[in-house]
Amino acid sequence: MPIQQSDVLYTAVATAENGRDGRVATDDGRLDLVVNPPEELGGSGTGTNPEQLFAAGYSACFQGALGVVARQEKADISGSTVTAKVGLGKNGDGFGIIVEISAHIPNVDAETAGVLIKKAHEVCPYSKATRGNITVTLA
Known part of the structure; x- marks a missing residue:
C-alpha cells in the first residue's frame, strides 16, 4: 500500500542540471556532485553517474x-x-x-x-x- 503524504518521516530533495552530463546537488548542501556518463556510454567517466x-x-x-x-x-x-x-x-x-x-x-x-x-x-x-x-x- 502506498504511503500518504501525512505519513512521510523525511524528504530528500536533489536538483540536477544538464542531466547525465552536469551536476546534482541536495538542497541542504551535503551532496554536490559532478555527474558524467561512464566511458562505456561515451562519457568522460570523470564524475559519478x-x-x-x-x-x-x-x-x-x-x-x-x-x-x-x-x-x-x-x-x-x-x-x-x-x-x-x-x-x-x-x-x-x-x-x-x-x-x-x-x-x-x-x-x-x-x-x-x-x-x-x-x-x-x-x-x-x-x-x-x-x-x-x-x-x-x-x-
Whole structure:
C-alpha cells in the first residue's frame, strides 16, 4: 500500500542540471556532485553517474533492512556488507536497469543468510519501490 503524504518521516530533495552530463546537488548542501556518463556510454567517466548513486542508495537501504530483520530474528550480522550492482541496458526502444544485491554475512550459516536476505528484500523500501518494475537478483 502506498504511503500518504501525512505519513512521510523525511524528504530528500536533489536538483540536477544538464542531466547525465552536469551536476546534482541536495538542497541542504551535503551532496554536490559532478555527474558524467561512464566511458562505456561515451562519457568522460570523470564524475559519478546515476547508476552509481542508485547502487549506493540501494545498498545502504538494504543493509538497514537487513539490520531490522536481523534484530527480529536475533541474528548476528556484525561485519556484514551489502553490495548492489546496477546495470543499465537497452529495454525495448529505451533503457532500463537491472540490479543484483549480494550480502556477505560472516556470522551466520548460508541457510540463515539466505532467509535474512529474502526477508530484508521484503521490507527494504528500495526493493518495494522497484518490485515488479525491474529485475532484482539476490545473492
